[in-house]
Amino acid sequence: MPGDVTFFRRNLPHYRAIDAVYFVTWRRHGQQDDLSERERDDVVAALRWFNGQRYTLHGYVVMNDHVHVMVEPTRNWQLGKILHSWKSFTANRLQRFHGRRGCVWQDEYFDRLIRSQTEYREKRDYILGNPYRRWPSLENYPWLWAVGME
Secondary structure (H helix, E strand, C coil), rough: CCCCEEEECCCCEEEEECCCCEEEEECCCCCCCCCCCCHHHHHHHHHHHHHHHEEEEEEECCCEEEEEEEEEECCCCCHHHHHHHHHHHHHHHHHHHHHHCCCCCCCCCCEEEEECHHHHHHHHHHHHHHHHHHCCCCCCCCCEEEECCC
């Protein structure tokens, strides 16, 4: 369970704590087409790039229209800065190399401070099941990873 919790609000409420794991979701902008397989590869590469330096990844799934991540920022990095880095880098890459124009991602993101081991397992299972709930006949989804899958 995280220690002292702070709160701020944009359109959505955001809670912050030191040494916490967060479940984060962001969506592609409504004017954008679904992410292609190559674009999902680029998003996964961006998520993994600073893993172990700026944050520790606990799980992720990159869907055709949204991303879910379980992440634990290091003490030197704030969650908002990590999200800005991911969204900014991937938006620029998708525009430059995949021909996208305009806003790629919605401005706001949803985050939830994970408060218990039970909630941790629930969010991890949600990530692992997300593509199979959307596409029940799917056998393998390469843009999916969580602690314990190795």
